[in-house]
Amino acid sequence: MTRLTPVLTENWDRPDSFTIDGYGEYAAAKKALGMDPDAVIQMVKDSGLRGRGGAGFPTGMKWGFIPQGDGKDHYLVVNADESEPGTCKDIPLMMANPHALVEGVIITAYAIRASHAFIYVRGEVLHVIRRVQAAVREAYEKGYLGADILGSGYNLELVVHSGAGAYICGEETALLDSLEGYRGQPRLKPPFPAVAGLYASPTVVNNVESIASVPSIVANGADWFAGMGTEKSKGFGIFSLSGHVTRPGQYEAPLGITLRELLDMAGGIRAGHELKFWTPGGSSTPIFTSEHLDVPLDFESVGAKGSMLGTRALQIFDETTCVVRAVMRWSEFYAHESCGKCTPCREGTYWFKLMLRRLEKGQGSEEDLAKIVDIADNILGRAFCALGDGATSPVYSSVKYFRDEYLKHFEIGGCPFDPAASTVWGAK
Structure with missing residues (x-):
């Protein structure tokens, strides 16, 4: 497997990729709004999409936990507080392709029957906050957000919220506390956010890449997405290579690709040096060494070797590193x-x-x-x-x-x- 699968990153090199004109007319959202909400949830379940924020929990299953007919408001919260050392996929995604996220928010909120959604962005990345705010503004102007979206009778208000720069707010319940105006600290679970989340109401908290992947699933079908990756880790993901590599950057590829294959595409370790150790999913995952070059980068294979796939933040270190x-x-x-x-x-x-x-x-x-x-x-x-x-x-x-x-x-x-x-x- 050496072929990249550019979906979220396909148009990153376009000068207008971050505008609604460069992105398109939200065809997936239009399709989803014509479906039954439960059918949208089932489609995401069938696709095999797992959370791209690190935990790898099945996304459709998470949506399905939201109780229906409970008489409470439902909320969608997008965790854009990317701050794990070595992790750098959500920020460039929001810079280059924010409308994929906004369209994903519309589809997800419709599926879980939420009328309010929030994108919680790390406060230090002011340029990203402005870019996402501009995308949300464009979506409102086009009638993709607000009241009676595209004549469907569905209403959705989307707020871009700036955090205060605490790593702990990447933990979903600490993020919810921060969003409510409190100090960001994790809550005791249970109850889980699906039952008592934001404002003690049923809430879905998903990562940026997870939500941004949803429009392509709705547009192309669950089988299309499930046809990539491995049996239990389906689809594609953004692999962030940094450190002592010739061409660091974002490589969007099917789950199950190996570091050896990614390094081949990235020009290998910097000239005159050799791989010493690396992280498969950021600094909070157990490190690997050169003996793990051929471990498939999927949730099960990485776990079987004693680490975690995490956010696919591949920090590469050569023999000069202590x-x-x-x-x-x-x-x-x-x-x-x-x-x-x-x-x-x-x-x-x-x-x-x-x-x-x-x-x-x-x-x-x-x-x-x-x-x-x-x-x-x-x-x-x-x-x-x-x-x-x-x-x-x-x-x-x-x-x-x-x-x-x-x-x-x-x-x-x-x-x-x-x-x-x-x-x-x-x-x-």
């Missing part, structure tokens, strides 16, 4: 972004940061490796949300695959990749 330093930097990020609500994450990420700083300087001992793994054991499965679990992933996997590199730091009393060090990695 694993300990990389894990330390990630741990500093998680310690900074922990909301502090639960003890395992608040205290555990703090100690990760302190201990990894010592280890990177060569001031630790082999006993500290056992201690840092013990700390990870006390976070995993005990934190209030997935932030704590994610923070343990690079720690566990780096000690597993690069224990000798940690020991080398202790041996020379510093980082072997530091040019000022008296001994370099591999020296006798």
Whole structure:
């Protein structure tokens, strides 16, 4: 499998791709509004679309959880708070193709019988917020949003909301709290958002790429989408290659493609170097090494090898990178972004940061490796949300695959990749 499948990225090189004239007339939304809402949900179920935000939960099934005939308002919330280190697919998607997202919102909200929808965008990306706001404004002007959309009798109001820049607000319940005007902190579940979400009403929270994929499914059919990918991980996805690769960027391909194939298309590792380690789904997924080059990048295959597909943020590191330093930097990020609500994450990420700083300087001992793994054991499965679990992933996997590199730091009393060090990695 070496063929790319440009769908969401097909027109990114067009100078007017972000305008409604460059996008088209919302043909999929027109088709969906002529269908029964339950038929739209069934179509998405049949397509096999799974959440593109990291968890990989079946999208149509999530929509189906919304109770009908309950007399409550229903809400759709799009999670556009992309902030995972290494993840960079939703922001360029909203910049180059925002109308795919807006059209997806219309179809999704219609399917779950919601009359209000929100796109929650990370506050730091002001240029993206303006681009999405412009797309929403164009959709209103064309009659695709507002009252009696296209004469269907369906009403939908769409609000673009700017967050305040907290990583924790990428967690769906913390996002809902933030949207309601509270401090963004995760909620205890159950109840789940499908039952008591925004304003204690049934709510669907989906990732940008998940919602933006819906128009193509409605337009082309469930079988078309299901014909790509693997048996259990169907369809296409945007793979974000960054780091020590010749041509970093977005590669839209069927799920199940391998890093080896993606690297071939991206020109390989930068000249004169070789792959050392990489992340299959961002910094909160366990790292892989060169021995995993041929692992199919789908939810099941990556999971079977001990990691997670996550957001398909493929951070590539060559042999010049210190694993300990990389894990330390990630741990500093998680310690900074922990909301502090639960003890395992608040205290555990703090100690990760302190201990990894010592280890990177060569001031630790082999006993500290056992201690840092013990700390990870006390976070995993005990934190209030997935932030704590994610923070343990690079720690566990780096000690597993690069224990000798940690020991080398202790041996020379510093980082072997530091040019000022008296001994370099591999020296006798």
